[in-house]
Amino acid sequence: MIIPETVTAQRVLVVDDHRKIREPLAVYLRQHRFDVRTAESAAAMWLMLKQQPFDIVILDVMLPDGDGMELCHQLHRRTPLPVILLTARDATCDRIRGLELGADDYVVKPFEPRELVARINSVLRRHGKQTQQPPRALTDTLHQYRFAGLSFIPATGMLSGDGADAIQLSTMEGRLLSAFVAHPNQVLSRDRLIDLCVLPGNDVFDRAIDRQVSRLRLKLTRMLPGEELLVTVWGSGYRLAADVRVQPL
Template sequence: MSTILLVDDETQILEILTSYLQKDGYHVLTAMTGETAIQIADSAAVDCIILDLMLPDVSGEEVCRRIRKHSRVPILMLTAKSQEADRIHGLEIGADDYLIKPFSPRELVARVRAVMRRAGDYSALSDEFAAGQLIISIRDKTIRKNNIALDVTPNEYRLLTTLARHPGRTWSRDELVREVLGYDFEGYDRTIDTHVKNLRQKIEDDPKQPVYIKTIYGLGYRFDVPVKK
């Protein structure tokens, strides 16, 4: 039985969502403050976190940042912010998905299934991919460059893994959105561009002249394996 950590300061929302999640077969832990959520995430085996952004003590964004320092657990954000910039910001700091309030409890359960399925798709693999000085370990969910572990977000990790598993293939932004983020909403190709930019800062010797992630103008992105000299 998978364990869900549900974080919201509204009792009624906690009760309703707990009921729906339990009916779908999940074990549910609840927290009404950010600090409590962080403590539970640090001490319990949690498979997914549903995180409201408006909390009475620590903001949901800060909770997400602190959890991301040591965990890749899927995080689904709940927010009343509907602006695209706000949604993109949530994804950039480590969220895997988001729902705008008000929402249907059934949609939330479906989103939970989706983010956990995507996480499982990557964790089920057990290989290691090497490209030059870059090593991607699917088993350990780590990325190393020159034997140094890189600090990447879960979405950056999934993006790089998706590209690296198919070297030479050109992916459109829409394809990467669906594969990596699980969305099919207009405007999210900008998020992919941001993740690519951030990844290049971390894995490339010269981000302005990338060796690994190439831009194929008018089409999308491609992962290349450097040729040994």
């Protein structure tokens, strides 16, 4: 079978700490025209996800440095990347928990490789063969945002306003402001901000988000003294109290 040059092989990441499962499975999937990479641990998985895009992850539930169920939940929160769980657990409660945490399918070991190929193709069809995309707040960089007399350009991280010197935001501050201007007057929880602003594999916790929001708030106050644009909604998160207009660069 010859694949036309216009067709791009779907990229699969196989994560399993057992080499005798991981490597033969990778060979089998390559024979079925998938572009396959492998990882033996959670740490290696996150590193691979940082380095290149994938279309689907085949994830073992039992890894030496992480619980596959929780890893699946983290992936589900941070990226639209579909996940198929591999596990020796065949109890109904385990399958239900995996699906509730965001898995797109669940395959019990030992499994027939042909069945896994069929399940991969089924999941990819449901996802429209979509590839991994960074969070929206990280990619929306071709516009400038106008709010409360200020102008913000995500591509440069520059915040400017009438009668005030422009301020260069840090990378994280720029990502946070991108999230807020994309969701004006909406309360964004800490978890939601992590989902929008943090790349997969980077561990950022609630307190770190709080510190970054505080730094961003100080810079906004420097631009507009006496005005509170970033409002803390106790117990819920933060809200940008401003109407926003989007203008192409």
